[in-house]
Amino acid sequence: MSAVVKTVNLVKIYQDGALPVPAVRGVDLQVEPGEFVAVMGPSGSGKSTLIHMLGGLDARTSGEIWLDGQRVDTLSESAWALLRRKKIGFVFQFFNLVANMTVGDNVELPALLAGASPKVARERRESLLAALNLTDRAGAAPAQLSGGEQQRVALARALANEPSLLLADEPTGNLDSRNTRDVLRLLSDVHKQGQTIVMVTHDARVASLADRLVSLFDGEIVDDGRIARRRTRTAGEVIDLR
Amino acid sequence: MSTALAGSRWIKADLRARKGQALLTVLAVAGIVAALITAATLLEDGTNPWRSLSAQTDGAHVWLYTKDSPQVALGGIDGVTQTAGPYRSAPVTVAQDGKKEPAALRAMPATPPAVAHPLVAEGRWLDPSRPDGVVVERSFADSLGIGIGAPFTIIALSGERHTLYVRGIAHTAEQGFYPEWTPGLAYVLPVMLDRIEPMLGRSEWVTGLRLADPEASQVVSQRVVVMLEDRLQRVYTWREVRSAMELDNRLLGTLLGLFGVVGLVAAALALANAAGGRVLGQLRDLATLKSMGFTRGQIALLLLVEHGALGLLGVAIGALAGWGVMAAVLGASSVAPIPVLAIIVGTALVVLAAVGVPALRGGRTPPIPDVPTGPPRGHLSRLARLALLVRLPPALVLGTRDAFTRRVPAFLTAFGLAVPMMMITIGLGVWATLDNFLAHPEQVGQHAALYVKPDKLEPVVAERLAGQDRDVAEVYPGTDVNALAPGEARSVRVRAIGSSTRPYPFPVVEGRMYARQGEAVAGQGLLDLLGVKIGDRVRLTVGGTPLIVRVVGRTVEPEQDGEVLSVGLDSLAAKDSVPPEYYALALKPGADPAEVRGRLLAGSGEGLDVQAAVNPADRLSIIRIVIVALIAVLALIGLANLLTASALGLRDHAFDLAVLKAMGLTPRQVMATLVTGTGLLVVLGVGVGAAAGVSVVTGLIDLQGHTSGVGAGIGRAPSPLTLTVAVLVAVGAALAVALIPARRAARAQVPVATR
Ligand SMILES: Nc1ncnc2c1ncn2[C@@H]1O[C@H](COP(=O)(O)OP(=O)(O)OP(=O)(O)O)[C@@H](O)[C@H]1O
Ligand SMILES: [Mg+2]
Numbered sequence: 001m002s003a004v005v006k007t008v009n010l011v012k013i014y015q016d017g018a019l020p021v022p023a024v025r026g027v028d029l030q031v032e033p034g035e036f037v038a039v040m041g042p043s044g045s046g047k048s049t050l051i052h053m054l055g056g057l058d059a060r061t062s063g064e065i066w067l068d069g070q071r072v073d074t075l076s077e078s079a080w081a082l083l084r085r086k087k088i089g090f091v092f093q094f095f096n097l098v099a100n101m102t103v104g105d106n107v108e109l110p111a112l113l114a115g116a117s118p119k120v121a122r123e124r125r126e127s128l129l130a131a132l133n134l135t136d137r138a139g140a141a142p143a144q145l146s147g148g149e150q151q152r153v154a155l156a157r158a159l160a161n162e163p164s165l166l167l168a169d170e171p172t173g174n175l176d177s178r179n180t181r182d183v184l185r186l187l188s189d190v191h192k193q194g195q196t197i198v199m200v201t202h203d204a205r206v207a208s209l210a211d212r213l214v215s216l217f218d219g220e221i222v223d224d225g226r227i228a229r230r231r232t233r234t235a236g237e238v239i240d241l242r
Numbered sequence: 243m244s245t246a247l248a249g250s251r252w253i254k255a256d257l258r259a260r261k262g263q264a265l266l267t268v269l270a271v272a273g274i275v276a277a278l279i280t281a282a283t284l285l286e287d288g289t290n291p292w293r294s295l296s297a298q299t300d301g302a303h304v305w306l307y308t309k310d311s312p313q314v315a316l317g318g319i320d321g322v323t324q325t326a327g328p329y330r331s332a333p334v335t336v337a338q339d340g341k342k343e344p345a346a347l348r349a350m351p352a353t354p355p356a357v358a359h360p361l362v363a364e365g366r367w368l369d370p371s372r373p374d375g376v377v378v379e380r381s382f383a384d385s386l387g388i389g390i391g392a393p394f395t396i397i398a399l400s401g402e403r404h405t406l407y408v409r410g411i412a413h414t415a416e417q418g419f420y421p422e423w424t425p426g427l428a429y430v431l432p433v434m435l436d437r438i439e440p441m442l443g444r445s446e447w448v449t450g451l452r453l454a455d456p457e458a459s460q461v462v463s464q465r466v467v468v469m470l471e472d473r474l475q476r477v478y479t480w481r482e483v484r485s486a487m488e489l490d491n492r493l494l495g496t497l498l499g500l501f502g503v504v505g506l507v508a509a510a511l512a513l514a515n516a517a518g519g520r521v522l523g524q525l526r527d528l529a530t531l532k533s534m535g536f537t538r539g540q541i542a543l544l545l546l547v548e549h550g551a552l553g554l555l556g557v558a559i560g561a562l563a564g565w566g567v568m569a570a571v572l573g574a575s576s577v578a579p580i581p582v583l584a585i586i587v588g589t590a591l592v593v594l595a596a597v598g599v600p601a602l603r604g605g606r607t608p609p610i611p612d613v614p615t616g617p618p619r620g621h622l623s624r625l626a627r628l629a630l631l632v633r634l635p636p637a638l639v640l641g642t643r644d645a646f647t648r649r650v651p652a653f654l655t656a657f658g659l660a661v662p663m664m665m666i667t668i669g670l671g672v673w674a675t676l677d678n679f680l681a682h683p684e685q686v687g688q689h690a691a692l693y694v695k696p697d698k699l700e701p702v703v704a705e706r707l708a709g710q711d712r713d714v715a716e717v718y719p720g721t722d723v724n725a726l727a728p729g730e731a732r733s734v735r736v737r738a739i740g741s742s743t744r745p746y747p748f749p750v751v752e753g754r755m756y757a758r759q760g761e762a763v764a765g766q767g768l769l770d771l772l773g774v775k776i777g778d779r780v781r782l783t784v785g786g787t788p789l790i791v792r793v794v795g796r797t798v799e800p801e802q803d804g805e806v807l808s809v810g811l812d813s814l815a816a817k818d819s820v821p822p823e824y825y826a827l828a829l830k831p832g833a834d835p836a837e838v839r840g841r842l843l844a845g846s847g848e849g850l851d852v853q854a855a856v857n858p859a860d861r862l863s864i865i866r867i868v869i870v871a872l873i874a875v876l877a878l879i880g881l882a883n884l885l886t887a888s889a890l891g892l893r894d895h896a897f898d899l900a901v902l903k904a905m906g907l908t909p910r911q912v913m914a915t916l917v918t919g920t921g922l923l924v925v926l927g928v929g930v931g932a933a934a935g936v937s938v939v940t941g942l943i944d945l946q947g948h949t950s951g952v953g954a955g956i957g958r959a960p961s962p963l964t965l966t967v968a969v970l971v972a973v974g975a976a977l978a979v980a981l982i983p984a985r986r987a988a989r990a991q992v993p994v995a996t997r
Contacts, residue, residue, distance in 0.1 A: 098531070
């Protein structure tokens, strides 16, 4: 079975005025189906840049990106958009729920966009909100929700199109520990159901939930190690216990 | 399909979140479109009643008045297909409710003629079994306020009274509407006219000529002038009738058109501003949508549909309203479909273009929603530095800084307020001009407030009676005659009043007043008609006698489309000027014309006919209603701009509010900061708009005056007081509107990490 996502010598150089700012410098990364990869590194090491490129939100400078065996770095902006509808779910640090839409509509939107019929989209929304314990908040506006609730909604939204790859950029970066725990439990739940996840984080404890830890420094991978299954489970239990 | 569904969800949600602004947008656009359609319809020929009246009555194209029944074969003139008449016509006075109106009593057969047959609108045509029946022309009947069966008392030249009964009310295309066109017209059977006015010498004969080609009316009337020579009293063509009927429509149409076109620009700006501001406020949401899989084109389309739909809804409502009003007022058939369609398509394109630019920009949003989309910051504008220098409170400094951080929206806001304010100032100027007509009638040629006709009394007695009244300052004898302009083959009005050495004080705005016999002053319409300038010689014939005068000045002339030549009585041949037809009475300041009239009537034992002059402003009072409506629409546009500006200001500040509060600003100061930001733009826009309005308003009104024949020199700017009040109200209302959201924001608990 081929990798869900694979990069070959991926490079991103921002142009800050006349000054070139290399953010990602030759990253080779391969993520297998069902894997949960945590990306760590100090601030400015290029984590966000990398994950944005994986989802096509930012164009690469050079190198290759493959998604489900298809080369995608050469795609146009709109071809990327069409691809995102079907294959990618994004979770951001600041939730980014559409402010004018209700929680329910926020979740339903990606499903509709992915081509689900209104009825199917509705069903997905119900089941996701139920799984996230948010059924009674479906009619609320995002601003009425706490940060943790908003991030859970954002997660539901990212999963609504049943993506083959879930990308999360510091999903717990803006949450207190209680909410962090809730969101992490959800992430590990969907991971157990076979969801492939790439998650950027600052927090070692959050990263310990993953199967595999990739460390970035100055735009290069300096460490790529599998975390022992056992530890994962323990970590999960520890978190569950908190 | 799936995108359309997802997109429509988003649009619905967004519209729900900004109902007020959306409603304003729709109303503003609707108002403008309605104004444009009304303007086009009024300016379009279709509203001119002449066309359909002429078709319905098989109207004649040339009308001529002779002293006796014409003995030449007028029907034989090249191009003449049929003739109407000659009919005998006698001048009479209609006495109705104490008023006396001049009328021409026309003898017509019981069987209506084939050409120029009056169109009976109510009641029936004349019937030989009821010889005391009279059919009255529609506008004359309306002006008299009489209906079918009403008594119709007429006073013949001999002073004898006759009572007829209104049998029918009819339309005709042979003359303009009363009272713009005098005398009024009424038809009786020939036997009745013989009884009322047995003296053939006191009547005229009227003949209408129907032409194969209406455009040939000029040539034909020239032939008539040559053939009839001095037996011809006057001649006019369908063109004069048509322009007499359109007088008020044109003025209103021009006003509405001007306001509509400029208003459309303002509305387009407001739309672009609203859409742009909204897009700016939603960059994060748009980025999020993109990260979910909306493409750049789809986002642009989404925005175009959302904001465009509001505009198009406005266009639709406005079109319906405009069409509805016109159809109700003028009848459905008078609304020409082509210009209305053109306006709908044109405004729709303007709407789409206005929202297209921000929509495209919205589509280009990068899909990474975490990039901060706050305002460009970090520098204090020069204005803000100035504010700091003069030690303004911190809130004002911050507000001043904010006013200009976003250049384009700041410009759009100020400009978007300036344009409506300019138009409002112009509207107020028109209002002031009308007020000036009323306050200073002498500036529009109405120095005399009353006109006295000797009626039953000897002219000398009438003059003495009028001169003896304590409130009468001056008595000017006068006579109005029709003169033929030979080159033009049509009649113009010559008003002989006062004497050349003691002239009636016409409002001469160019050149000088006449000072001796053989000099004259004229209205703009006459100068244009005859193609003469001040200083030129004009040759006319009055009842066969040549009248040669030099035009030495131009007066403001609100009558007869300005096609009036004014001279001293001594410039006219004695046969035309003695005795004078009327006496114009200039009253002493503060005298009440109605009171003087009552006294004169009583003093003469009802022997005098005393009429009050009709101020042109009274006829134009509908303009005031139009101005009020237009100001309302313009205020809506300004309001829409303002909401955008304050929403944008708030959004830019959402991030700063917590910081401002942490810095120690009280809610009140935070509010002041927010309001200063928009308030500065408001003051700038309103000030510039009012200044621009004041600088163009007199010129614009004079231009309209020039084209309508009245002539330049009537325009007035709104008074400083009115203008100050208008500016204060605009700024005050704007600040009040900006205050509400600012207050809410300042009060709200702002979490430190809003993003
Ligand atoms: N749009 C941009 N233009 C110019 N430089 C950029 C841009 N975005 C990121 N950079 C630079 O690229 C480098 C990597 O940024 P990136 O946001 O990927 O870091 P990060 O690892 O996500 O950091 P953090 O942990 O703070 O989120 C930084 O030096 C940053 O300044
Ligand atoms: Mg980052």
